[in-house]
Amino acid sequence: MGLKTFVMGGVHPPEQKISAAEAILTLPLPKTITVPVSQHLGSPAAVLVKRGDLVKTGQLLAKATGFISANIHSPATGKVAKIDVVMDQSGYKRTSVIIETTDDEWMEDIDTSSDLLREVTLSKKEIIDRIHNMGVVGLGGATFPVYVKMMVPEGKKAELLLINGVECEPYLTSDHRLMIERSDELMVGITILMRALVVEKAIIGIENNKPDAIEKLSALCQKYPGISVQALKVKYPQGGEKQLIKAVTGREVPSGKLPIEVGCVVDNVGTAVALYEAVQKNKPLIERIVTITGKAAKRPGNYLVRMGTPIRALIEAAGGLPENLGKVVGGGPMMGKALMDVEAPIVKGSSGVLLMTDEEAHRVAVRNCIRCARCTTVCPMGLEPYLLAQLVTHENWDKAEDNRIMDCIECGSCHYTCPSGRPLLDYIRLGKTKVGTIIRTRGKK
């Protein structure tokens, strides 16, 4: 089987998958957990509990409000200590339910056994309802509510399901471990997705720096009809859904459109496993696999973590806070967010925590642009980052829009590769916010 990849742009940062061989461990539940009601893209969920309430593991804490929103369930058993605004990983203060935990007691209707349930009995509509109820969102990072993706809009048809096992971010290995250790659940999860979307074919895209995952899933494919594995050449940002679709199918999602435009639906491997648990085990999305890694991490590893667990607890499990710690990143080094506080909770979108040493934490000095065109060459969307950065400094929003600033997927390849160390993505992000606002006001008129 030949290796595929996307054509346009891309970089190849050092892979640094230092935690790839570490089996998934379960992180013990901390004394206090902080559960934000906004762990997804879209409107925050509405809190249903009040101070002093006793909650069980898996009990609904907050209800989805609106079409793009997701239910939040209690990741632990205990007493609601308070409902407060607490700073989350984004640095913003958001409404959170703070729970003092006691011994785990799950809701009765949740199947907590480890038996594999292969037979999918629910209908398409029941599956979608179940996913909606269980608060399943995309675990790849965007945390888009999954049930929305499964309702294919009128006039469009899904013909291919793509499962994203690329994990192109350096360092991160949570998806890798999940593919090896939860392979069967993953396959059933994909089967459920195929049934809900009414597609015959699903392809799992995996970069070939994970040969064990490719081998294991390829062998399993024989038991699960319609599913196949596509090995991909290692190239960042292949895990971007537009790049993945291009790599596997050769199709290009038009500017400003969704994958369904070219008949594809993309879901992360972690999402598929969460889906399996939601549909087959009636288990809401209350825990996920998180990689703790980085040059400053004493014992890099992969942990099964309940949502709401402070990042500090994860760092302690991995050997504690290092003395030379310079930066803590929520996510991978290319797209992750630098955190202000290690007390911020793990949420549905947390794929990893990267601990960087003080030496690595600082940016290189910024020099003049030498017009080497590397940013243009590596941009996977065919944009001109140097030009967009210039237009943003001149506040020329019109021209920035014409030069497709909104197409930017914020992969960071431009800044990564710039020999002058120019913070191109900083400018572009600022520009996207401005241009986005302008486009929305234009829509209202």
Place this chain on the structure above:
Amino acid sequence: MKSLLTISGSPHVHADESVRKIMFTVLYAMIPAMLVSLYFFGLDAVRLLLLSVAACVAIEYLIQKYLIKGDLTINDGSAIVTGVLLAFNVPANLPWWIIIIGAIVAIGIAKMAFGGIGKNPFNPALVARVFLLMSFPVQMTTWPVPQPNFPLTDVITGATPLGILKELNGKMPAPEALQQIMGDAPDYINYLIGFQGGSLGEMSAIALLLGAVYMFFRRVITWHIPVAYLVSAIGFAAIMWLIDPSQYVNPLFHLVTGGLMLGIFFMATDMVSSPMSARGQIVYGVGCGVITMVIRFWGGYPEGVSFAILIMNAFAPLINNAFKPVRFGKVVAVKS
């Protein structure tokens, strides 16, 4: 524990790349051509190279320190590259004070006056070369005849093959002119290696090609500009030759003579003054090739590489506007 954490936007890692690395890669790529110049011109070449580099670096330093009073950038190596390129573009026996003037024009006027590295619209070394060519036409076109074995005395001077061709053109048919320049059995291989009159760095096409291959694999240059330039220049020469072989010489002659190779690989590919997109670079390369040959065929100067590249430098911003990269997802988002 409350330690202070660094906060910055993503990405949090950076490729092991810097302006300095790029400039030194270019410098390493020029080593073969430098060695060839040492072989043919001996101490003259050493004198010229050292003087030019020292002058360029010194002038950048002085301007930054006393005029701009800004950050010093001489350690990024770009002034050294300009210095070597300037030396490559003049005859080996050029008087020392003309080189200093060249360095002042290159760094002072063509580079620092526009704001320093990255801001110059034209290639500094070429601006200086053309300035010197117009100001000191005699000294700039008195070429020492290449003499291997380190000539220390009695330098013989002569014209370049292109210069003689310009001289002879119109007086006699092209094949005869070619015969007079290259002898009865034209030996292109010899020319390719470097036995021809010319500026310091344009002697040997092979040495320049070697450097270009190195830059290509170190990803300092892409294939677009050199290939477009080469194919269009030689293609144009071939077309004219096929139309009228009595008036136009063999395209091979154009390939191995003059500053074409130096221009193609080290001047036209200058990042700062060339376009950004792949398509734009091809357009730019073709422009350079065609203008070079137009000047060689019909212009007042025997050589057109410098002028061609400078003219196309001026078009680079327009080319950037007209030839955008191929965008991902071809459908254009409609403004409502």
